[in-house]
Amino acid sequence: xxxxxxxxxxxxxxxxxxxxxASIVGKKEGEGPLGSQFDAIEEDPMVGQNTxxxxxxxxxxxxxxxxxxxxxxxxxxxxxxxxxxxxxQLIATSFGVMDLQLPLFGLYGACxxxxxxxxxxxxxVQGGYSETVLALTSSHFGSAEKQFRFPLExxxxxxxxxxxxxxxxxxxxxxxxxxxxxxSGVTPGRVVxxxxxxxxxxxxCMAPAACDTICQHLEDFGRQPSDYDYIITGDLGSVGQxxxxxxxxxxxxxxxxxxxxxxxxxxxxxxxxxxxxxSGCACSAVTLAAHILPKIEKNQWKRVLFVPTGALLSTVxxxxxxxxxxxxxxxxxxxx
Amino acid sequence: xxxxxxxxxxxxxxEEQKQQYNEYVKQVTPTHSLPMQMVKAFVTGGIICCLGQxxxxxxxxxxxxxxxxxxxCSMLLVLLSVILTGxxxxxxxxxxxxxxxxxxxxxxxxxxxxxxxxxQKEGQVFxxxxxxxxxxxxxxxxxxFTSWLLxxxxxxxxxxxxx
Numbered sequence: 251x252x253x254x255x256x257x258x259x260x261x262x263x264x265x266x267x268x269x270x271x272a273s274i275v276g277k278k279e280g281e282g283p284l285g286s287q288f289d290a291i292e293e294d295p296m297v298g299q300n301t302x303x304x305x306x307x308x309x310x311x312x313x314x315x316x317x318x319x320x321x322x323x324x325x326x327x328x329x330x331x332x333x334x335x336x337x338x339q340l341i342a343t344s345f346g347v348m349d350l351q352l353p354l355f356g357l358y359g360a361c362x363x364x365x366x367x368x369x370x371x372x373x374x375v376q377g378g379y380s381e382t383v384l385a386l387t388s389s390h391f392g393s394a395e396k397q398f399r400f401p402l403e404x405x406x407x408x409x410x411x412x413x414x415x416x417x418x419x420x421x422x423x424x425x426x427x428x429x430x431x432x433x434s435g436v437t438p439g440r441v442v443x444x445x446x447x448x449x450x451x452x453x454x455c456m457a458p459a460a461c462d463t464i465c466q467h468l469e470d471f472g473r474q475p476s477d478y479d480y481i482i483t484g485d486l487g488s489v490g491q492x493x494x495x496x497x498x499x500x501x502x503x504x505x506x507x508x509x510x511x512x513x514x515x516x517x518x519x520x521x522x523x524x525x526x527x528x529s530g531c532a533c534s535a536v537t538l539a540a541h542i543l544p545k546i547e548k549n550q551w552k553r554v555l556f557v558p559t560g561a562l563l564s565t566v567x568x569x570x571x572x573x574x575x576x577x578x579x580x581x582x583x584x585x586x
Numbered sequence: 587x588x589x590x591x592x593x594x595x596x597x598x599x600x601e602e603q604k605q606q607y608n609e610y611v612k613q614v615t616p617t618h619s620l621p622m623q624m625v626k627a628f629v630t631g632g633i634i635c636c637l638g639q640x641x642x643x644x645x646x647x648x649x650x651x652x653x654x655x656x657x658x659c660s661m662l663l664v665l666l667s668v669i670l671t672g673x674x675x676x677x678x679x680x681x682x683x684x685x686x687x688x689x690x691x692x693x694x695x696x697x698x699x700x701x702x703x704x705x706q707k708e709g710q711v712f713x714x715x716x717x718x719x720x721x722x723x724x725x726x727x728x729x730x731f732t733s734w735l736l737x738x739x740x741x742x743x744x745x746x747x748x749x
């Protein structure tokens with residue numbers, strides 16, 4: 251079995267296990283369809299802190315601590331941490347994990363960050379550089395709105411294609427043994443730009459990247475969508491899903507039977523008024539921890555391709571007239 | 587020269603594909619119903635204007651001059667909007683009523699009060715001081731500029747005897 255497969259994928263010889271996972275979310279996510287599956291629901295949007303940014307940091311710390319507490323006995327303590335968030339210069343991460351005193355690799359992949367963290371964590375474990383590695387990410391509705399859009403109290407109308415930033419944090423511990431779900435392969439994604447400039451239609455901005463990574467993954471591994479129970483994207487939302495299915499069809503893959511999107515799973519868009527779905531780093535991370543992983547561990551799903559998606563923009567790039575490119579990372583998670 | 591033309595051709599194709607994608611996205615992206623939005627904006631804006639008129643009439647009945655009554659009307663609507671913003675009620679009204687809530691002075695007040703609340707945590711100077719007009723700033727700048735321009739035109743027309 252080759253390790254380096256196809257154009258941009260990796261197949262792990264000794265696939266690392268996800269030995270524990272933790273999810274913590276805000277009140278709105280707790281009221282959503284997955285509400286009962288999360289480890290913890292934080293009713294206070296400030297999480298007992300003074301600012302949105304500190305609140306997001308607190309969520310990261312809680313999720314990381316919880317995941318480490320849930321680790322099976324007998325494993326050495328976590329050695330390295332891969333984490334990132336949406337805020338400028340990764341402040342939610344730096345201030346959130348400071349007290350954990352773990353060597354940190356800070357990552358930015360917009361809302362695809364957990365994909366990047368899981369890939370690098372898996373590579374670190376497979377490479378033998380550490381026995382236990384923590385992959386972590388967070389997002390917060392308040393801090394994201396403040397940074398990317400408007401102050402929360404500002405009155406305005408969100409377009410129907412807009413998504414709602416998930417408040418929460420997801421954490422995963424990877425180790426060479428000790429779990430029921432393993433990361434068997436990864437396909438890191440490229441930056442894909444179809445020239446769209448609408449930052450409030452992020453699903454449409456990211457769908458081409460998701461399509462690129464999924465199709466490349468299937469080609470690299472010589473598989474078909476039917477080889478997976480589900481192909482689950484991060485936060486394309488309903489508009490992005492429509493586009494992804496169309497784009498994949500053009501490239502000869504029918505994903506309609508196999509596709510799920512974390513952004514569409516986490517909220518009830520009708521009742522919760524979230525429009526196209528959920529978004530943010532936490533969207534895919536908490537859905538993986540609370541909903542997808544348990545199904546794989548129980549062998550209800552045998553093999554899943556988890557594809558967190560990110561829209562690569564800042565308010566500067568947007569105001570300077572740049573388009574909104576996307577990125578998506580593919581992580582194969584299998585029962586075993 | 588040959589190399590250059592190849593590159594331009596490639597760029598041209600890419601541009602065309604991007605344009606096609608933009609058009610396709612426009613087709614599949616749902617939008618709010620415009621007539622419905624207009625009705626809601628009409629109702630919301632209408633209520634706010636009626637409220638303003640009621641204040642104006644009441645102030646007038648107290649014997650205030652028209653200018654002073656107008657100032658009271660604006661101030662009270664601004665106060666109301668700021669209070670509703672502080673209690674996070676205004677965003678709900680604006681979400682429903684759209685331009686009906688945003689175009690009157692209530693929208694302007696909200697656009698100043700909201701950053702003041704949000705950025706208060708970054709300090710009195712760099713937070714509130716620097717960022718209070720992040721949304722209303724353009725309105726103030728270009729509003730003042732436009733009135734200056736119109737004043738200039740008015741002055742020129744006066745001087746040349748057209749008016």
